[in-house]
Amino acid sequence: MDYTLHLIVLVLIYASLVVSLDLLIGHTGILSFAHAAFYGIGAYATASLTVYGGWDWFSAMVAAVVITAAIAALVGIPTLRLGGDYFILAMFGFQLIVITLILNLEPITNGPFGIRNVPRPSIGSFQVQSGFGMALFVAAVTGIVFWVHWRFARSPMKAMLHAIRDDETVAMALGIDVVRTKIVVFAIGAGFAALSGSLMAFYFRYVTANSFVLSTIILLWAMLFVGGSCSIAGAIAGPAILVLFPELFRFVGGEGLDIPNIQEALYGLLLILVMIFRPQGLAGRRAG
Amino acid sequence: MLLLQLFINGLASGAIYALTAVGFALIYNGTRIFHIAHGAVFTFGGYALYLFALPLGLPWIVALPAAVIATAAFGALMDTLVYRPLRKRGTGPAGMFIASIGALTFAQAMYSLVFGTDTLNLRKGGLPTFDVGEVTVTAVHVIAALVALIVFPVLQLFLTRTRWGRAIRALADNPRLAVVRGIDAERLYIVIFALGSALAGLAVVIIAFDLGVRPDMGFSVMFVALVAVIVGGVGYLPGAAAGGFLLGITQSLSLWQLSGRWQDVVVFGALLAFLVFRPQGIFGHMLVTRRV
Numbered sequence: 001m002d003y004t005l006h007l008i009v010l011v012l013i014y015a016s017l018v019v020s021l022d023l024l025i026g027h028t029g030i031l032s033f034a035h036a037a038f039y040g041i042g043a044y045a046t047a048s049l050t051v052y053g054g055w056d057w058f059s060a061m062v063a064a065v066v067i068t069a070a071i072a073a074l075v076g077i078p079t080l081r082l083g084g085d086y087f088i089l090a091m092f093g094f095q096l097i098v099i100t101l102i103l104n105l106e107p108i109t110n111g112p113f114g115i116r117n118v119p120r121p122s123i124g125s126f127q128v129q130s131g132f133g134m135a136l137f138v139a140a141v142t143g144i145v146f147w148v149h150w151r152f153a154r155s156p157m158k159a160m161l162h163a164i165r166d167d168e169t170v171a172m173a174l175g176i177d178v179v180r181t182k183i184v185v186f187a188i189g190a191g192f193a194a195l196s197g198s199l200m201a202f203y204f205r206y207v208t209a210n211s212f213v214l215s216t217i218i219l220l221w222a223m224l225f226v227g228g229s230c231s232i233a234g235a236i237a238g239p240a241i242l243v244l245f246p247e248l249f250r251f252v253g254g255e256g257l258d259i260p261n262i263q264e265a266l267y268g269l270l271l272i273l274v275m276i277f278r279p280q281g282l283a284g285r286r287a288g
Numbered sequence: 289m290l291l292l293q294l295f296i297n298g299l300a301s302g303a304i305y306a307l308t309a310v311g312f313a314l315i316y317n318g319t320r321i322f323h324i325a326h327g328a329v330f331t332f333g334g335y336a337l338y339l340f341a342l343p344l345g346l347p348w349i350v351a352l353p354a355a356v357i358a359t360a361a362f363g364a365l366m367d368t369l370v371y372r373p374l375r376k377r378g379t380g381p382a383g384m385f386i387a388s389i390g391a392l393t394f395a396q397a398m399y400s401l402v403f404g405t406d407t408l409n410l411r412k413g414g415l416p417t418f419d420v421g422e423v424t425v426t427a428v429h430v431i432a433a434l435v436a437l438i439v440f441p442v443l444q445l446f447l448t449r450t451r452w453g454r455a456i457r458a459l460a461d462n463p464r465l466a467v468v469r470g471i472d473a474e475r476l477y478i479v480i481f482a483l484g485s486a487l488a489g490l491a492v493v494i495i496a497f498d499l500g501v502r503p504d505m506g507f508s509v510m511f512v513a514l515v516a517v518i519v520g521g522v523g524y525l526p527g528a529a530a531g532g533f534l535l536g537i538t539q540s541l542s543l544w545q546l547s548g549r550w551q552d553v554v555v556f557g558a559l560l561a562f563l564v565f566r567p568q569g570i571f572g573h574m575l576v577t578r579r580v
Contacts, residue, residue: 031382078564084381085322085522089514090563093556096511100553218393225386258401265397271390275383276373 005131007243009138013199014239016142018223019149019232020192025221026229026284027158028185029165031084034075034091035193035220037098040212041068042194046201047115048108057121061198065191072190076183095214102209114208118201138199145192150232161185215264222267226274228284237283242267289422294540296423302536303432304491306529307439309513309520311487313528315363316517317460318480321371322385327510328395329366329485333359333492334501335399338408352497356489363485364478366391372474392507399503409500428498435490440529443487447525456480508552512539515559521569530570 017039024030045064049055055063079090102109109115120128121137128137152158160181163171168178201207219242227238246263274281308330315323337355340346346354370391374384415426447453458466459476467473491509499505513528516535520527535555542554562569 029382031385079560082563082567086518086563086567088322088385089518090560092511093515093559096552096556100550104549215393218389221386221389261397261400261405263397265394265401268390268392268394268397272370272387272394275379275387275390276370276377279377279379279383 002131005135007247009135009203011236011239011243012135012138012142013196013203014220014223014243015236016145016199017193017196017220018227018235018239019145020189020196021220021224022229022231022235023149023152023192024186024189025224026231027165028161028182029084030080030182030186030189031088032091032186032189033088033217034095034098035189036212036214036216037095038068038072038190038193039197039200039216040098040102040207040209041071042197043201043207043211044102044109044115044197045194046198047118047207050119051115051117052108057119057202061195064198065194068194068197069187069191073183073187076186080182080186081179095217099209099213102212109209112209114206116206118205118207120205121202134203138203141195141199145195146232146235149235153232218264218271219267222271225281226270228281231281231284234281234283238281241282242270291541291544293423294544295537296425296429298537298540299533300429300432300536301540302533303436304495304509304532305512305516305536306436306532307487307491308509309516309528309532310440310443310525311484311491312510312513313517313520313522313525314456314487315480315484317523317525318456318484319367319371319477320381320384320463322381322388323484324385324388324510324514325366325370325391325395326363326484326488326513327506328392328399329359329363330488330492330506330509331396331399331501331503332362333489334496334505335403336362337493337496338403338410338501341410342408352493355493356486359489359492360482360486363488364482367477367481372477375477396503396507403501403503405503407500407502410497415498426498428494432494435494436529439487439490440526444526452476452479512536512555515555518559518567519562519569521571524569524571527569527571534570 017035021032021035024032024035042064045067046057046060049060049063050057053060075094079087079094082090103112105111120134122128128134160171160176163174163176164178164181171178200211223238223242224235225238226241227236228234245266246259249257249259249262308326312323312326315321315326333355336358337351340351340354340358341348344351370387371384374387379387415428417427418425418430445453447457455466455471455476456479458469459471459473459480463473488506492506495505495509512535513532516531517528518531519534520529520531535558538558539551539554542551546554
């Protein structure tokens with residue numbers, strides 16, 4: 001039961017991340033290869049502020065979101081003007097730089113050892129302690145993220161972002177300030193990624209650089225495209241499939257198998273197969 | 289003298305980056321695919337060399353060229369299995385890129401599953417070295433420099449003087465017009481992939497002979513090579529080569545002041561600086577800016 005609960009929480013945290021990634025990739029066409037970095041900055045800011053700074057959980061979470069959004073805006077201002085492939089590469093570079101900084105800025109991040117004993121959130125005098133309470137907390141925050149996304153998907157802003165995604169020149173001709181809009185969306189998406197990072201820090205009570213490396217991004221991209229972009233159902237289906245699928249190996253006798261590498265191979269194969277046979281993803285409407 | 293030694297080392301690793309970068313740029317210009325799985329093709333060459341040289345026991349003179357040919361074949365196979373079905377569907381650049389990430393992840397995980405994650409060493413004992421003044425030059429330094437000196441002019445001649453080379457450039461310039469003119473694009477894509485992958489194969493056999501083979505060896509080389517392409521100027525092959533040498537030397541010289549763990553930051557700091565201040569690259573003015 002506890003383990004099932006753990007899997008559900010994992011799916012929820014990833015789903016909240018995939019939603020923000022979908023805002024960038026699916027709706028606006030910003031191919032962010034640095035989403036794991038923003039996720040990581042959020043998690044580390046939360047952990048560092050609560051453990052070393054003695055902040056309470058809510059202020060730390062808000063600060064993490066604001067800090068990450070500000071960093072994203074600063075990074076986005078020069079790079080979002082660039083063409084697609086250049087931007088991917090710039091984001092990849094940013095990702096590597098963030099990991100190197102996390103591993104080397106010991107006073108803030110405790111280097112390769114990570115930060116332990118992140119406090120659990122509390123509401124009034126009630127401290128969330130049990131696994132079930134944490135699951136409810138994560139579900140509530142993820143629910144809010146989904147609600148915001150759902151509101152967005154019904155607003156006129158969506159049409160504006162889709163115009164930018166589909167043809168920047170036409171969008172400009174329609175009077176949309178493409179670069180400024182992209183910077184704002186990028187900062188918002190990064191802020192949401194930081195929120196997922198906070199959830200992750202509160203849930204595991206431990207942050208380490210290994211959670212935010214390149215294989216995390218590939219996992220997130222696989223979740224987004226397997227589930228299907230521009231789709232709320234897809235943002236749950238993708239993480240659910242990719243989190244639960246490897247669990248099957250526990251039943252076929254996982255002894256002696258190199259599970260992490262088998263998983264990676266499956267993620268890679270899934271990405272190729274989805275692109276060839278169902279580019280819109282399982283629940284999505286739009287081809288990649 | 290330390291600086292001169294670092295410079296020589298940087299020149300050798302620069303040659304590796306340059307070969308990989310020119311291979312990537314050739315494929316990118318010719319097919320418009322952001323072929324990030326080039327890194328996995330690179331690593332394949334290392335394992336091919338390992339298989340030919342150790343379990344099969346072929347002499348080096350046979351194993352080295354055989355590994356290069358195997359790498360070229362693997363690159364062409366990847367085009368046939370992954371990119372060709374996507375082209376038939378009319379998939380855009382973003383979809384191609386996602387499939388390419390998939391291919392990279394898949395291949396890298398398979399190498400780990402089949403060969404393990406440890407480094408496999410290909411040679412026993414040290415390399416032959418030559419002392420020139422106070423600087424030590426290894427055989428690998430010399431070979432890397434020689435290969436780069438021979439391959440790049442030959443490639444340039446091939447692309448400008450032969451029928452196939454011209455067809456490749458025509459396809460890169462305007463695919464639709466090239467097809468109208470009677471060029472068999474699908475066949476040419478295979479040639480482009482084989483040629484670009486062969487360049488990666490040349491790079492990997494040199495580095496695999498020197499440092500051994502690991503499942504993730506192609507990954508970091510690939511990304512430095514990508515940066516080299518941008519630093520040199522996208523669309524201009526000699527620029528990619530120059531970018532590779534420049535990054536190899538910069539990375540090596542940075543060891544003078546910084547510890548090795550900052551090397552990624554040096555490379556990608558250079559990338560970000562270029563992207564902000566000179567996105568067309570060093571030689572970018574030589575071609576018309578193209579929408580990607």
